[in-house]
Amino acid sequence: MLHFPSKNSAAHTADPREVNRLHQLLGDHVWAFSNCRVDAPGLPIAEVDWLFYNAIKGTFILSEWKGFPAAVAWVKDAGEAWTLGNRSVVPNPLEQVGKQLDAVRRALRLGICDNHFPSADQHSINVYPSVYSPQISEATRRERLRYGVVHGSLEDVALMVERRAVTVPLMAAGGTAQIALAEALAELFRCSVSHTVRKKIAPPAPVALSPQVRIAAIHRELSALHLELAALIDQGLPSAAAPVTQALEPSVRLTVVAPVAAIGKPPAVAPAAAPAVNRTAALPLAQSAKMTQSNNGHLQRHVTQHVPLSSAGPEHVRAAFLAALQDGQLRTSGVHVGQFGALVGQRLKGDRTLASLSLGSLGKWCLAQATAAGIAAVKDGADPSVVRVRKGSGA
Structure with missing residues (x-):
């Protein structure tokens, strides 16, 4: 979770224990604005305890x-007081949330929608209301609520934030657009943006391409x-698939292509017993092949450990990928999707x-x-087919 605390010194502050628990339950795709001050034109100023934004949903x-x-x-639903166990009654929090909801929705429509969600209709700004109280338990009698939901644990709050979906998602385009959205939301709700949060949202610095890096990337693609x-050939065969190292052997025997400047000129013919070799280029290729085989072994072990041969589900694929992503051996090379x-x-x-388990593009998935697991991962700047842990991340 990325926390945007209030920068208003007069505002209440969130309980550090609750903030820490939310950090454990929510990934960095959830932005949490606490103790917000919402000043929407035409409405009374509203004080909002928490406003969550799920950047993925x-x-x-x-x-x-x-x-x-x-x-x-x-x-009980809005219009009736809540009853406590000591027979006393208290004002209905859902009514308070309803007033806050109007202010938040209007503030988003006027201050955020046009610049950051230009393709969304004004009525698509659909903020979901909820109430959390640790005094609510399974023993609490719950009347069927028309609007919003109530929770008695932070685990339930986190589950709602992760699973809540809408027909028209409000999402920034990515890259610099996300940091611009975060800064605009923080300013709108009088919250601060820490350096750590800004660094996690900001896109990674571009990586300069070099021929050697690109050669290694092509080598991984071929592998x-x-x-x-090999997987397609083995489909339907009763025997087990051939070892992965065998499938990699052809990539080791790749011939180094002549430089672009030499295109159109007759190739030099070397004696059959001693073919001409560009040793400067061949050395990185051989090293890359050995590294690819070693990394593939690590990647295959994670897949074998977590993905069963029968009844595999998305959770198995997820566990295999996260284990590989955090493997120290694969930290340098990343995980080739x-x-x-x-x-x-x-x-x-x-x-x-695989398409039925990853639900869409495997790279995006x-x-x-x-x-969602709280790991700052990015696509490799030189090879977008590789996913790696962002440099500087503690994951």
Whole structure:
């Protein structure tokens, strides 16, 4: 979770224990603005305890936090007071949330929508209301609520923030657009943006390409294609798939292509017993092949450990990817998404396909899983098919 605390010195501050627990429950794709001051034209100034924004789902969730002197016995819809276990009654928090909701929705429409969600209709700014109180439990009698939801634990709050979905997601384009959105939201709700939060949202600095880096990237692509081809050939065969190291052997024997300047000139013919070799270029290729084989072994072990041969589910693929992403051996090379997908595909039987488990683009799915797990992962600047832990991250 990325926390944007109030910069108003007169405002209440969030309980550090609750903030720490939310950090444990929510990934960095959730932006949490606490103790917001909402000044919407035409409406009274509203004080909002928590406003969550899920950057992956494109959803806003408003959460009012209440503490009561006794357990909540009866939760009722707006228009009726709540009843506590000591038979006393308290004002209905859902009514308070309703007033806050109008202010937040109007502030977003006037201050955020046009600049950051230009394709969204004004009515698409759909903020979801909720109430959290630790005095609510399973014993609390809950009347069917028409608007919003109530929770008695932070785990339930986090689950709502993660799962809440809307028909029109409100999402920034990515890159610098996300940091601009974060700064605009923080300014609108009188919250601060720490250097750490800004660094996590800001896009990584571009990496300068070099021929050697690009050669290594092409080599990894070819290795992944060999693996995918082997998986396709082995489909339907009763015997087990051939060892992955065999599929990699052709990539070791690749011939170094002549420089672009030499195109159109007759190639030099060397004696058959001693072919001409560009040793300067061949050395990085040989080293890259050995590194690819070693890294593939690590990646295959994670896939074998976490993805069963039968009844594999998205949770198994997720566990394999996260384990590989955090493998120290793969920290330098990163996880090649195509290679990972080919290894997973070898373990799927029957009608099970990787597309049915990853639910869309495998690269985007892998990044989303890392974000949900609180791992700052990015695509490699030189090779977009590689996902790696962002430099400077503690993951």
